[in-house]
Amino acid sequence: MKTSKVLKMIRVPVYLVLYFAMMHTFEAVIIELNSDNFDTEIYKVRIALVVFHAPWCGQCKKLMKILPDIDKKLQEFPEPVAIYTVDCENEGKATCDQYHIGGFPILKSFLNGKEYGRFEDSREVSNIVDFMRIESSPVATKIQDFIELESLLKGEKRVCVVANLLEGSNMETIFLELADKMRRKICFLYRPIEEGDPWIKVYRHPKLWNKLEDNFSEYTGNESVSSIENFILKNYHGLVGIRTYANRNEFNFPLVTAYYDIDYENNPKLTNYWRNRILKIAAKYKNKFNFAISSKNDFNDELRELGVDYSSDKPIVVVVLETNEKYILSDNFSVDTFDVFLRNIERKTLNPYLKSQKPPEKNDSYVVTAVGSTFYDIVMRSPNDTMVKIHAEWCGHCKKVQPTYKKLAKLMRDEAITFVEIDGTENDVPVAYTPTGYPTIYWSTKNYRMNPILYKGDRTIEDFIRFIAKHSSSELKNYDRDGNLRSVKTEL
Template identity: 30%
Template sequence: MLFNSKLAGITALASLTLAQEQSAIAPEDSHVVKLSQDSFDSFQKENELFLAEFFAPWCGHCKTLAPHYVEAAKTLHEEYQIPIVQVDCTDNQELCMEQGIKGYPTLKVFKKNGEIVSDYQGQRSKDAIVQFMVKQSLPAVSEFTDLESLNEFLAKQKDNVIISQYFADKDSQQLNETFYNVAENLRDEYVFVNYLGDDEVKSYNISVLTPSQDPIAFEATVAEEATLKESSESLSDFIAIESKPYFGEIDGSSYELYMNADIPLAYFFYQSEEQREEYLPLFNKLGKQYRGKLNFAGLDASKYGKHAENLNLEEQFPLFAIHELESNLKFGPEQIPSEEFTEETVVELKESSIEEFVEKYLNKELSPIIKSEEIPEVQESNVIKIVGKSHDEIRFDENKDVLVKYYAPWCGHCKKMAPLYETLADIYALDEEAKEKVVIGKIDGTLNDVFGIEITGYPTLALYPAGDLSKEPIIYKGPRTLESFLQFIKENGAHGIDGAQILADNTPVEEEEEDIEEFEEDEEVPVQDEL
């Protein structure tokens, strides 16, 4: 065993050393094309299809990818004439920024001379890259001229969602162009087919064919009367809705698809396949009835039960809830513990609880479940503690300019800024008028739900001017200094309160120079270094 352990250690060390020695930059004699800021645009215009790697020479993942990328480039060049390129982002920062590169390596597929750009999400191996790019080189739409060959092809698709077009009406060129345009953009998600024969087909039709549901036809007139862009968006939206089953399943492969939908998601957490089958007729019925308004999907509670916490619900199953993905509002009905379930209560839940709950939700008769701390009875400092239950009431106060700090207890930047933020609140507390017109508040984003603002990081400072309830929050983006905070509130608040003047009026003259010097030395420099 000792020998085997040593051998394993030596092997691991050798692998690590090999990875460290492997260069992320493709060899000069490889088929990987090196592009720069100056050559990228012309290369893009000259090539219908290519794969680009945006990388950094020091990146470990880039070094691991390198040999696979080089081998893929060789095969794609020699057998398919599909180019593969590299862009060194350390030398071409502007180009990489233009392409939205946020991490290394990032692989992007460029099609139609750069008109269509998408991220490569497949495995980073030679075979996977080759297979993916070969598929990209094939037509996005499979065309058939006789029904027999079409039906044979459809029979082989098994669980795939088919987007079919029957094109007998030659005057519908606009819709035909729309179909091919959408197919190019969605080719990785669906199978597109076009029947070009005249037999047994009398009219133009685009349909979504799913494994378990009847075909759903797209209204052609919507696209024919619109521009190509508008009709493509309309058809894409139609496919996004109709390609989903009436009652689907959320797991690792489908989660993103549902999260990116533009309509709310109704979850059913089930404890067993038998329980799922028991509810299947109900949710198929509701899914069909409320098509385009709600997506219905099951979630295996034994695997994903923890997700209930994200919906502000307890882990009591079976469980049904609705999540408005865009607004992040969550709605949940009464939960029935699993031990209470009998055949009678299942029927009662189906007929009285779920259907009634869905109907009330769509009629906007329900209040969302808001995660919130309790509203404090007494405020402990001049920085007002805001919670989920009080967030909207405080920020939308018509008479006050409200500055809110969204923070997390574990956030190091938040902790460093806390004393400065307390000082800011203390300044406005020195003046009676300012106390009535300016609120300096904070809310723990980990314990409270907030709506109407997207928090992308902590701390986030947002100002809500008095009297302007429709305006988006004004996000603070300046340096984290007292002077900048005071100026921000003065310039953007509805009342124009001059906090710097309040500070000057309340600072003894003999101490002013010493205090400012000490503040700048202790607080401002570290904050600037932090940024």
């Protein structure tokens, strides 16, 4: 349906009319749909952006102000993209229920009438336009040759996977399957060939290219979706990736992060000056640590949590191990001090930083209180199986379960089990014991300390006992594997 020259609005709210009138520098084409016409209209275009909103929502009103600017840019695409809005409080309520809209505003893409993707970034014009550019593009782009590959890569904001593939081959099928799965994060380019050697390469973003590291990594494994996907993810960031708040969970431990002023827009030379020095050492320890750089301004809360003074112009280096042990470079950063710092961590000659309360002078005879500095001795080095309750002082559910937990510990005092509790807001715990909320309860067997089992059952004595009896490393004295109390034998 062509809408580039016609203003089409179906039941337009008053505030939308005012916004569009104030910012009417071109012919807007934003259409409001309702539950009666949504299914019909959404199928009339190949690709569309739908904004689910509510009249009382302040963020929705802010978004409505920039929708004309977004629409203007979407009409410049090779295939213009339609924008629809749906009022979830009035005539569009049934449609919003159908698409499980639970907050406002929600932006979703629709392809050939079906829900395709959901916008998750900050609601700025450029971010929304980039999102729809990806949504409206093929999952993988065919190219005739690689003569202009470098210019293509430099014009792309995403990391690119580039391939030379035999037409109709299994590898081509796998490549397109991965492209469909990973397209929002990664750009896929390929050249179909009738003969020759196929290959797949992961190209880092051009702003990370330098003489200390190859611009790409070439895949040499078998024709497996999971194998190629793992290769892409492993090589996505290169030796030293840019860790942001949005992608922080993509970096594996042990992780070495250097915090400093990162500004590729206004000061790329200084940004790469420090990154290159980090790269030099990263190449030496690449099989032992993972490396990243982060903006100290974006992560000032993270640094403040560690008690770090982040006023220095030089990088601040923090290392976090799989066990959640943290190390902070106390010397002024240089290639030499950085190298010595990592070497000492590797040799285990440094004491880790731990967020920790003071250990209590006395401990309950049935439930042991751990803090950050005593967690390893009490839990990781315990000869017994261990149940760990992670709580917060302000948590009502934690207070409710506390009497049950103490009663359970007392009831099972004859078993080889240590019952532990720790305040998760005031103490560091190993990554494997990261709380998913409060309270979080883990079961840790003595032979698998780094793979605790998350307790998901009801918080009753009976359910706790059944769980413990099932998962204990050896059978309990007083309960069978189903949690039933053993019968007491008496001699006549």
